[in-house]
Amino acid sequence: MANITILGSGGFGLSLALSAHRSGHKVKVWSKFSEELEAIRRDGEHKQKLPGVPIPEEIELDSSLDCIEDCDVVIFGIPSRFVRDTVRLAAPYIKPPMVVVNTGKGLEEGTLKTLSQIFREELPAGIPVVTLTGPSHAEEVGRGVPTTIVAASEDKDAAAMVQELLSSQTLRIYISSDVIGCEIGGALKNIIALSAGICDGLGFGDNTKAALMTRGMHEITNLGLAMGGRRETFSGLSGVGDLIVTCCSMHSRNRRAGILIGEGMTPQEAVEMVGTVEGYYCCHAAWELANKLGVTMPITEQLYKVLFEGADVNKVLGALMSRPKKQELEPLEE
Numbered sequence: 001m002a003n004i005t006i007l008g009s010g011g012f013g014l015s016l017a018l019s020a021h022r023s024g025h026k027v028k029v030w031s032k033f034s035e036e037l038e039a040i041r042r043d044g045e046h047k048q049k050l051p052g053v054p055i056p057e058e059i060e061l062d063s064s065l066d067c068i069e070d071c072d073v074v075i076f077g078i079p080s081r082f083v084r085d086t087v088r089l090a091a092p093y094i095k096p097p098m099v100v101v102n103t104g105k106g107l108e109e110g111t112l113k114t115l116s117q118i119f120r121e122e123l124p125a126g127i128p129v130v131t132l133t134g135p136s137h138a139e140e141v142g143r144g145v146p147t148t149i150v151a152a153s154e155d156k157d158a159a160a161m162v163q164e165l166l167s168s169q170t171l172r173i174y175i176s177s178d179v180i181g182c183e184i185g186g187a188l189k190n191i192i193a194l195s196a197g198i199c200d201g202l203g204f205g206d207n208t209k210a211a212l213m214t215r216g217m218h219e220i221t222n223l224g225l226a227m228g229g230r231r232e233t234f235s236g237l238s239g240v241g242d243l244i245v246t247c248c249s250m251h252s253r254n255r256r257a258g259i260l261i262g263e264g265m266t267p268q269e270a271v272e273m274v275g276t277v278e279g280y281y282c283c284h285a286a287w288e289l290a291n292k293l294g295v296t297m298p299i300t301e302q303l304y305k306v307l308f309e310g311a312d313v314n315k316v317l318g319a320l321m322s323r324p325k326k327q328e329l330e331p332l333e334e
Contacts, residue, residue: 001025002165005071007086009036009061010276011049011138012103013077016166017059018142023168027059028071034063053142068093073101073165075132076119079276080106080187083115087122094127099158101130101151105186106278107285112292114183128158131179132166133186134237135245137252141171148172150238152182174237181229185220185239188286188300190254190279192216193246195303197255198313201262212299213247219297223286226293254279267307283307298323 002025006013009031021027031037040046040061044054060067068074074094078086083104094100100123104115113121119129134149141147151166151173153159163173176182192213199208220243221234233239246252257277260270271277287304290297302320305311 008077015138015142128155152176181233182238184224189243193254194279196247197258198262201259
């Protein structure tokens with residue numbers, strides 16, 4: 001049995017807490033929002049994020065970062081925008097031989113860094129970081145629906161430890177050493193899912209979504225390769241697997257926000273209504289990163305225009321469909 005502390009009482013943090021608890025581990029969940037923890041204690045569930053999924057009393061809820069002390073694994077279930085601040089708060093409590101796990105998916109605006117790079121900058125030296133990613137809606141992980149994900153780390157022993165501790169009859173974990181590839185796949189699929197939602201909101205069909213997802217995967221792969229990722233990673237769970245689940249499910253906040261935009265709502269109104277929409281924030285950073293690295297990403301470019309320049313969704317679709325004709329598969333080229 002291991003002592004596992006999860007920072008973040010949102011849907012995915014709680015779903016991992018439930019999974020670890022079912023596997024017999026001692027689990028604590030931290031949140032800076034004490035009122036949210038009180039509501040979970042009172043209701044026995046998180047009515048907004050995981051309605052109908054009981055949170056056992058054995059899972060401790062704590063609003064003090066002291067709960068990190070003496071744990072074996074610290075899992076960060078924090079939206080990407082708040083990762084650096086949360087890591088800074090937690091860093092004084094994190095000491096070897098603890099292993100840190102990140103579940104966030106995104107890029108940091110301004111620095112354009114991946115989340116694992118942020119962890120390495122903010123944590124004490126010698127702390128291994130594992131990225132947990134793949135097709136995994138919290139609503140299904142929390143209910144024990146069979147799910148398969150990836151633990152990516154440069155530290156093979158740390159990845160193997162996370163695999164051993166968190167794997168169960170309903171959660172299967174594979175290991176990867178391609179951290180950058182797994183992170184880029186997990187972050188940029190949110191951009192394509194937001195675009196897919198817009199197509200749904202406009203009333204387009206399966207043909208459109210299939211094309212969008214396929215060409216979107218091409219963009220993701222090209223940027224990932226430019227950053228040092230491995231091509232085969234993008235055909236795996238953290239690439240095409242995560243893309244499929246996020247583009248096709250109503251569990252996806254990115255898709256739901258996109259639908260609202262396609263139906264006529266402004267991007268800002270849609271994000272405010274849906275909540276955390278990672279693709280909205282990631283699009284800005286990804287577009288800057290693509291320009292910096294000289295990678296052509298037309299879907300990302302057109303979504304950027306919709307989200308941040310007020311472009312009409314029908315006009316950007318026309319821009320995509322009227323691009324110069326070319327071969328389908330050309331290395332590092334769109």
